[in-house]
Amino acid sequence: MASLIVIMMAHLCHLELFRTVSHRNVVQLFGLCRDKDPHHLLLEYTDWGDLKQFLLATSPITPPNGTVDSNKKVAEG
Numbered sequence: 363m364a365s366l367i368v369i370m371m372a373h374l375c376h377l378e379l380f381r382t383v384s385h386r387n388v389v390q391l392f393g394l395c396r397d398k399d400p401h402h403l404l405l406e407y408t409d410w411g412d413l414k415q416f417l418l419a420t421s422p423i424t425p426p427n428g429t430v431d432s433n434k435k436v437a438e439g
Contacts, residue, residue, distance in 0.1 A: 377403075
């Protein structure tokens, strides 16, 4: 039981760090509700969906529309 508490505390510390990050290439955390389980996150909307969908869509192995430069454009904003 003590290890579960340690894991939960580490997770909460990571969430607090995520809340303070502000960068144009990182999804923004707008809100965090920790009053009851399960906890809820309110995140910025992204057109690409989750990280997996973004990576699949922008992979140089199967570039969208045959262009490899799209990855660079997305990373640069």
